[in-house]
Amino acid sequence: MAETTERRAAEAPTSKSARTRERILDAAAHVLSRKGYAGTRLADVAAHAQLQAPTIYYHFASRDELIEEVMWVGAARVHAHVVAELEALPAETSPLDRILTAVEAHLRYELLISDYTTASIRNANQVPEGLRAKAAAEEAAYARLWRDLFTAAMDAGQLRSDLDITVTRMLLLGAMNWAAEWWNPRHRTLDDLVRATQDMVRYGMAPATA
Numbered sequence: 001m002a003e004t005t006e007r008r009a010a011e012a013p014t015s016k017s018a019r020t021r022e023r024i025l026d027a028a029a030h031v032l033s034r035k036g037y038a039g040t041r042l043a044d045v046a047a048h049a050q051l052q053a054p055t056i057y058y059h060f061a062s063r064d065e066l067i068e069e070v071m072w073v074g075a076a077r078v079h080a081h082v083v084a085e086l087e088a089l090p091a092e093t094s095p096l097d098r099i100l101t102a103v104e105a106h107l108r109y110e111l112l113i114s115d116y117t118t119a120s121i122r123n124a125n126q127v128p129e130g131l132r133a134k135a136a137a138e139e140a141a142y143a144r145l146w147r148d149l150f151t152a153a154m155d156a157g158q159l160r161s162d163l164d165i166t167v168t169r170m171l172l173l174g175a176m177n178w179a180a181e182w183w184n185p186r187h188r189t190l191d192d193l194v195r196a197t198q199d200m201v202r203y204g205m206a207p208a209t210a
Contacts, residue, residue, distance in 0.1 A: 021059045023049045026115070028070045033119035037067065037126040067123075068131040074120025075138035081109045083145065095153035096206055100198045102149055106176055107194050111183055121177045146173060153206075160207050168205060175200075 027049035032040045042063050046053040060066040085105040086098060093101070110117045120135060150165040159165065176197060183193060 017059075020051070020055065023051065024056055024059055024066065025070060025073060028066050029074065029115040029119045032067060032070055032123060033115045037123045040067065042066075064128070064131055067127060068134060070116060071120045071123065071127060071131065071135040072138060074114065074116035074118070075135045075142065077114055078106060078109050078117045078120075079138060079142040079145065081113070082106055082142075094158060095149065095156045096158040096202070099149050099153055099201055102146070103172075103176070103197050103201060104194045106173075107179065107197060108190065110176065110180055111193075112190055118180045121180050143169075143173070157207070159205050163205055172197075172201070 024045065028040070028045045030048055031044045035044070040063070042056055043053055045066070046056055056066065060069070082102050082105045085101055089098060089101060110121065124132070124135075146169050147166075150159065150169050153159045154161075154163070154165055179193060183190075
């Protein structure tokens with residue numbers, strides 16, 4: 001019993017430390033998604049996390065290290081979310097419907113679920129190149145997922161044969177990512193945005209008989 005109590009006491013600081021670190025990351029994602037790289041201050045992050053600013057330095061050596069982690073988490077989590085949604089589909093789901101599912105999963109995660117993804121997308125061209133390497137590797141893996149979705153749909157005859165799927169895929173991802181800059185739920189619901197984007201795929205990329 002004594003050993004168990006001691007073990008729990010030893011583990012408690014680690015667990016608390018992990019929770020504090022997550023609070024800092026959540027706060028940094030919130031601030032970064034709204035104020036951008038140049039406008040993000042550790043004082044604002046600490047205030048949003050309801051912590052003293054020096055606490056941040058226990059978990060992150062610098063502002064840039066914190067921002068680098070937020071950028072990576074944003075890329076990694078949207079990737080994981082889309083993969084999870086695809087894996088939940090029935091085995092017989094068509095390649096085109098898999099693309100439509102990925103479209104919805106990406107938009108909902110970007111615009112409704114995660115400050116991290118919005119922060120990552122909005123600041124991709126603002127942060128110094130050195131802070132982009134970790135996130136860029138994750139983004140490359142995510143791009144390969146979309147490449148495979150488009151390739152499968154093309155092979156199944158569910159995309160127009162004259163379509164350049166590389167250009168089309170990049171345009172689609174760019175359009176969805178840019179929605180973080182202009183979408184306003186007071187003017188269009190997220191359901192409307194998802195449906196319009198899916199229609200762009202369904203009626204603009206698929207053959208008339210698909």
